[in-house]
Amino acid sequence: MESFQTLSAGRCHVHILPHAGFRTKEVSIRLHVRMDRQHVTPYALLPHMWMNGTDKLPSTRSLTTACDNLYGASVRTSLGKRGGYHILEVSASIPDVSFVAEDSLVERALDLLCDVLFDHTEGHGCFDDALVRRELDLHRRRIEAARDEKMSFALQRCFAIACEGTPAALPRLGFVEDLPKLNASQLFRAYEELLQNAEAHAYIVGPFDDLQSVGAALLQRLTEKMIGGSAVPVEREVLPRPESRSVREVTEYDDIHQSQLDLAYITGVGYADPEYPALLMMNGVFGGFAHSKLFIHVRERHSLAYTVWSHVDQATGMLAVMTGISPEKREQALTIIEQQLNDLRDGKIADEELEYTYRSLRNQYTVLLDQPAALANWHHQGIMCGRQRDIDELLTDLERVTRDDITKVAQAIEMSTLYFLTRKDEA
Amino acid sequence: MMSKQADLLKLTVTEHKLANGLEVCLMPKPNFHQTFAMFATKYGSIDNEFVIDGKRRRVPDGIAHFLEHKMFEDEHVDVFAQFAAHGASVNAFTTFDETAYYFSCTSDVKDNLNILLDFVQRIYLTDENVEKEKGIIAQEIRMGDDNPDRRAFMELLAAMYQKHPVRIDIAGSVESIYEITKSDLLDCYSTFYHPSNMVLVVVGGFDAKEMLEWIEQNQSRKTFGKAPVIERVYPSEPEKPGSPRQEVHLSVTQPRCLIGWKEPHGTSNGRDLLHQEMLTGVLLDVLFGKTSSIYTELLDAGLIDKGFSWEYELTEHYGYTVGGGNSPDPYALADRIARYVADTRNRGIDADAFERARKKAIGRFIMSLDQNAYLAKTYLTYRLRGASFLDTVDALTSLSLADANRRLDEHLREESRVVSLILPNQAAG
Numbered sequence: 001m002e003s004f005q006t007l008s009a010g011r012c013h014v015h016i017l018p019h020a021g022f023r024t025k026e027v028s029i030r031l032h033v034r035m036d037r038q039h040v041t042p043y044a045l046l047p048h049m050w051m052n053g054t055d056k057l058p059s060t061r062s063l064t065t066a067c068d069n070l071y072g073a074s075v076r077t078s079l080g081k082r083g084g085y086h087i088l089e090v091s092a093s094i095p096d097v098s099f100v101a102e103d104s105l106v107e108r109a110l111d112l113l114c115d116v117l118f119d120h121t122e123g124h125g126c127f128d129d130a131l132v133r134r135e136l137d138l139h140r141r142r143i144e145a146a147r148d149e150k151m152s153f154a155l156q157r158c159f160a161i162a163c164e165g166t167p168a169a170l171p172r173l174g175f176v177e178d179l180p181k182l183n184a185s186q187l188f189r190a191y192e193e194l195l196q197n198a199e200a201h202a203y204i205v206g207p208f209d210d211l212q213s214v215g216a217a218l219l220q221r222l223t224e225k226m227i228g229g230s231a232v233p234v235e236r237e238v239l240p241r242p243e244s245r246s247v248r249e250v251t252e253y254d255d256i257h258q259s260q261l262d263l264a265y266i267t268g269v270g271y272a273d274p275e276y277p278a279l280l281m282m283n284g285v286f287g288g289f290a291h292s293k294l295f296i297h298v299r300e301r302h303s304l305a306y307t308v309w310s311h312v313d314q315a316t317g318m319l320a321v322m323t324g325i326s327p328e329k330r331e332q333a334l335t336i337i338e339q340q341l342n343d344l345r346d347g348k349i350a351d352e353e354l355e356y357t358y359r360s361l362r363n364q365y366t367v368l369l370d371q372p373a374a375l376a377n378w379h380h381q382g383i384m385c386g387r388q389r390d391i392d393e394l395l396t397d398l399e400r401v402t403r404d405d406i407t408k409v410a411q412a413i414e415m416s417t418l419y420f421l422t423r424k425d426e427a
Numbered sequence: 428m429m430s431k432q433a434d435l436l437k438l439t440v441t442e443h444k445l446a447n448g449l450e451v452c453l454m455p456k457p458n459f460h461q462t463f464a465m466f467a468t469k470y471g472s473i474d475n476e477f478v479i480d481g482k483r484r485r486v487p488d489g490i491a492h493f494l495e496h497k498m499f500e501d502e503h504v505d506v507f508a509q510f511a512a513h514g515a516s517v518n519a520f521t522t523f524d525e526t527a528y529y530f531s532c533t534s535d536v537k538d539n540l541n542i543l544l545d546f547v548q549r550i551y552l553t554d555e556n557v558e559k560e561k562g563i564i565a566q567e568i569r570m571g572d573d574n575p576d577r578r579a580f581m582e583l584l585a586a587m588y589q590k591h592p593v594r595i596d597i598a599g600s601v602e603s604i605y606e607i608t609k610s611d612l613l614d615c616y617s618t619f620y621h622p623s624n625m626v627l628v629v630v631g632g633f634d635a636k637e638m639l640e641w642i643e644q645n646q647s648r649k650t651f652g653k654a655p656v657i658e659r660v661y662p663s664e665p666e667k668p669g670s671p672r673q674e675v676h677l678s679v680t681q682p683r684c685l686i687g688w689k690e691p692h693g694t695s696n697g698r699d700l701l702h703q704e705m706l707t708g709v710l711l712d713v714l715f716g717k718t719s720s721i722y723t724e725l726l727d728a729g730l731i732d733k734g735f736s737w738e739y740e741l742t743e744h745y746g747y748t749v750g751g752g753n754s755p756d757p758y759a760l761a762d763r764i765a766r767y768v769a770d771t772r773n774r775g776i777d778a779d780a781f782e783r784a785r786k787k788a789i790g791r792f793i794m795s796l797d798q799n800a801y802l803a804k805t806y807l808t809y810r811l812r813g814a815s816f817l818d819t820v821d822a823l824t825s826l827s828l829a830d831a832n833r834r835l836d837e838h839l840r841e842e843s844r845v846v847s848l849i850l851p852n853q854a855a856g
Binding site: 064362 | 512517560572718755783784786788790799
């Protein structure tokens with residue numbers, strides 16, 4: 001795997017990777033900051049606000065028109081969360097249309113991207129009072145609408161209950177009750193604080209002619225606005241395994257056709273840990289794929305569910321199982337899921353299961369090499385989890401995982417939370 | 428064999444029709460690790476009535492999708508495990524007019540291609556394995572019942588179409604799938620899964636000549652009999668929608684409002700189809716995109732959120748525009764859009780906005796060529812509809828402002844408009 005070259009100054013970093021054979025140039029700037037109760041809601045609003053206008057282009061309409069004029073270069077912002085960190089991102093995908101267009105697209109798109117992040121002063125553009133009021137209302141609806149996606153809502157509830165009391169439990173979008181207390185000047189203060197405190201990682205990947213100079217110019221622009229400070233290592237957020245066995249059961253009600261059963265297990269293993277490859281293999285044998293135990297037993301053998309998966313949260317080391325079932329099948333589903341885990345704990349893992357899981361994971365990670373944006377995500381995940389893992393190196397580690405390694409991981413994990421979302425009348 | 432060098436796109440496509448009628452389309456991409464292959468039949472949920480052995484046959488709703496599930500069943504091997512053994516991930520989907528099976532892999536391409544072709548070209552059904560699938564599909568339908576966006580869309584089509592089966596949910600209903608029998612499934616399989624009704628598209632890191640030979644070898648090992656003449660029976664559909672408005676109550680916090688316009692008929696000419704799709708897509712972007720005056724107005728008035736979006740679909744037998752999203756006041760939103768469209772039809776659209784939207788569509792198409800899965804899927808769907816996706820730039824370049832205004836006038840008519848609303852349950856709690 002070709003690796004990123006990094007240019008750094010203070011708490012700003014630009015990672016560049018030339019990549020031929022693509023028609024898309026990807027640029028993204030990601031600011032990460034520790035979440036806390038006070039800042040979670042204002043920070044969650046900022047990426048949405050930035051797209052409402054800059055000082056130079058003070059409305060969504062003028063800003064989007066400028067993007068569309070660049071042959072549809074897609075300039076966007078997003079809000080992410082990893083463990084107890086907020087990740088605020090501005091990014092651009094720039095088409096290589098050299099056969100029909102002039103070649104200054106990259107420069108103009110980068111200007112636009114930097115303006116979306118930095119070209120704001122108090123009371124202007126996206127910090128205009130009326131635009132802020134509009135965004136506060138949209139944000140209230142955004143938070144409320146998360147409840148309408150039953151499957152992801154249930155998983156998020158289960159996760160939050162399992163990490164209660166840690167920053168990782170804070171909701172990505174913040175809290176509805178904070179919104180009435182916020183106004184344009186408070187949000188501008190939050191924006192200033194973000195620029196003072198966040199660490200920035202920018203990525204430039206794709207078929208660029210002059211990557212070095214593009215990267216150096218971008219670093220210059222970042223450090224002009226994000227002065228001083230130094231890079232701080234991320235905090236370890238892996239939840240410790242509980243000393244005593246106790247499962248917290250939470251049932252919530254909604255008028256839905258299908259019930260959601262979500263289980264959270266504490267593994268004590270995070271992305272940076274030496275046991276992480278064994279945890280990935282264990283999850284793959286358990287419920288990560290269509291050849292996994294959960295899929296075969298819960299879905300194919302007992303016809304209980306259409307959806308049944310398990311997945312690992314890299315930051316907290318939580319392993320979650322999610323499934324959508326008929327309400328009366330709760331106990332049966334639970335028994336079958338636990339039985340699969342017990343089989344793993346007892347070392348009942350066939351050679352084929354190991355082989356299929358390794359090959360499936362290898363495919364999953366090798367595909368990333370074809371996608372510029374995915375390579376940037378991979379690198380940034382290393383930053384956020386405190387360890388850079390090269391894709392090739394991870395594949396070698398996965399290949400070395402033995403049945404015993406998987407059994408050990410499975411024996412050490414404990415269920416911490418059982419979350420059930422169901423209809424009231426059939427409970 | 429037809430090989431087309433799309434120089435501008437830096438992409439070569441090889442299209443070849445095999446002796447048994449199977450269409451093979453290969454797009455090698457030398458620098459890519461991934462290979463993505465999709466094998467599809469021109470058979471979807473709308474094909475619920477057809478002629479077999481000289482007799483008309485009406486099968487239960489949702490059967491194409493049910494058959495898709497059952498194709499993964501095999502007497503001797505576990506299909507998922509076979510792919511996993513060669514490091515591939517496999518999946519499938521059913522639409523109104525297509526059933527597609529696909530894998531993505533970064534090694535063992537030829538083995539995986541054999542597995543794909545073999546599992547789709549062999550059926551293994553027992554009464555037991557048919558029964559077993561019903562519980563799984565029932566949960567898939569229940570999941571869709573709880574999804575407000577999907578419900579709003581299906582209700583829109585149910586209101587728009589009076590007779591045509593595009594008005595029926597692709598998966599059918601829990602009741603209709605319980606009627607499905609092994610012999611229904613076998614009839615559908617023998618009618619629609621002959622190679623002459625199917626297309627295979629492969630995109631990614633491989634050599635085209637070698638790949639074609641490999642596919643030919645696989646196919647020459649099997650016999651399929653004579654290609655059946657497929658007679659599909661569709662009811663005659665009136666030009667006007669069945670009902671102007673549909674409302675459903677669900678457990679949602681945000682009401683949904685979808686607005687659609689019905690095409691009076693489909694288009695069987697591939698060139699015309701691509702041209703009309705591109706033209707209508709650009710028109711919708713000008714009318715409702717983030718750079719339109721109405722987008723800002725509706726956002727300022729609190730009538731939409733930033734998920735407001737529009738799309739157009741056209742096939743041989745039907746076509747529609749659909750758009751909208753979440754709205755706290757869906758009635759006001761539907762009314763405002765109706766007035767806006769009526770005004771714009773009188774005025775015509777802006778020339779600069781049209782030019783900008785056209786350029787944007789070209790740029791977005793170019794970027795989409797990097798996404799192997801998207802490229803294979805889109806190429807295949809157009810291929811089944813007789814059109815060539817790689818002619819997109821030509822089609823977009825040929826559009827004129829006059830075309831767009833004519834399209835606006837003929838398509839977005841008051842009498843072909845339908846509104847579908849999802850409203851919160853009255854006694855929500």
